[in-house]
Amino acid sequence: MTQDLPNAIDVRAIVKTFGDFTAVDHISFAVKDGEIFGLLGPNGAGKSTLIRMMVTLLPPTEGTALINGFDVVAKADDVRRSIGVIPQAMTSDLELSVEENLLIFAKLYGVPREKRNRLITELLEAVELTQWRDKPVKNLSGGMRRRVEIARGLVHEPRVFFLDEPTTGLDPVSRTAVWGMLQKIKSQRDLTVLITTHYMDEADKLCDRIAIVDHGKLVVLDSPAALKASIPGRDPASVTLDDVFVHYTGRDLRDALQEPSAQDSPFVMRR
Amino acid sequence: MHRTWAIIERELRRFRKSPMMIVMSMIFPLLQLIVLGYAFGGNVKHLKLAIVDQDGGVPAVKIKELATAVSAGARTLDLVDYTDQGRAMTDLRNGVVNGVLTIPPDFSRRSLTGSDPRVALISDNTDTFVSATMAGTVGSVVAALNAPAAPVRVQGVAGLDVVEVYPYVPYIQYLLPGSITMSIFMMVMIGGGIIFIDDKARGLHEGYLVTPITKLELVAGFNISGTIKAVLAGACIMVLGSLIAGVPSPLDPIRLLRMLIVVALTAFSLISLMFLLMVRVTDPLMPRMMFGLLNTVLYFPSGAVYPQAGFPGWMKVIAAVDPFTYAVHAFKSLLLKNTGFNAIAGDVLFLFVFSAIAMTAATALFKRTL
16 A cells, blocks of 8 residues: 555664663664554563654664654754654643643744644644633543644644554543544544554554564564464454464563653653 | 743743742742841840849949849840849859849949959850840940049040941841842742753653754743743732832832842843753752752852851852852842942842853753653
């Protein structure tokens, strides 16, 4: 489907170490323009570190990544202008209204005044928050807050959208609503999406291709159907992505050290 | 520059929705001004002085009469007669009295023969304010005793006439410059430092870091928004404090304008210092811990509560680089002396240069990545 399209994301032998610990170990892959690409892996596998390098939040130790053709180290500001990011932590301002949150980020990205209101209105309609635009984010449910973040991440019309575990902590109804929003937005825009998730059904439903990362290495990369077909001795029709995940990562409980994140803070907002 | 304005707009929109923050930042300096101003501002009165008259002669009676006059007039002393020196000393040690004035048995004889008559004041020097006041008051009683009955036609000793340039300055007015500076500092810490680190810990800064904003734009946005908040707090205390402390012409527009400029410069220098200290901090407990530390290190050496001339050398060094020192000096000049900018040019220059250095250093140290 996307064979002839240019790469929106091109990760080249990227490495990230924290002291003696290698969080990401020579990972390479490419994501075509317009693709929805899933990054799966157990806790501590290196997904968030990988995504943080791609969105310029962490400098790679070795290797690099090109986003929309811009190098994440040499052309970091060009990368930032062309991407939208929903970090794992809830980064909306709870005191401000839905609209104010979007407005501030539109200004941070330098969206021209004449486009701002139109874009914000369109996005709020897309995530079905129009009637809540004047309400403080702190009064919204977890699922609605996530939708605010999705709208905020798209307020400058990025070409690549990174979502780091966007549905973690949401109830099944809210999760389904977020998936619906993402698919709707994707169908309306020329957008490449890279998403990390723990939910196999989410990946199965949303993603064109899936990469499984474990112990900082890329274990396998293919379409959901091809991944299911790759499980030996099983009828692909009866195989789920959970089976694929367990097949490639094993059943061992993972006790991995990781860098402390915002969610580890005693002051973190709970979604 | 538009990104800097976006940061400022966000911070001020949040600030507008948290009016409690500005109230909180003003309560402490106002309370401090009122409580310390009235606690330290009054004259010491009703000190209990035990008089042990072991003499009983006319000069001894005259001393007691003079002391009684002081106790009746200025009410600095409350006199208590003792017949037993030992009992008086025991009461002094137990805190029943603040001092013991002993008139020895040969006082009258020595007075009349002019052979060095002496009385003894034994005071509780664990409270230096009380003992100094008592020594001064009893000293004036003895001086009055020594004064000639009729003034000599030609005075043989030099006299001193003290002329005060400004009207009497009560201690509460003396404290006001420090209270204004403290209110600015409180807002800098609450509305700047603590919120900055809390936002960082919550991950809100990740949202900024993925935008194309530069380090300078981000630091400038935080500094300018923090300055605006601190100016609001400082200006409120400036007006309210002037009214409470009874500063003459508290609403003089020219002085208010000059004060506002110093408030803004002080706010900018303190917020720049705070960001320099917090730029690499991630632990939300750190700014709370530093709050008390900075309060002590910056406020007390500044001359806000006690003249710097009395400081030891090492403390004078701290005072010399402390932005509070220059802010307090400038506010004192404008508030208590009603001077123009000439008198505070040095303070203004220091605060400006300090802000520029601190902000440049904070920008250099700011990490653009996690």
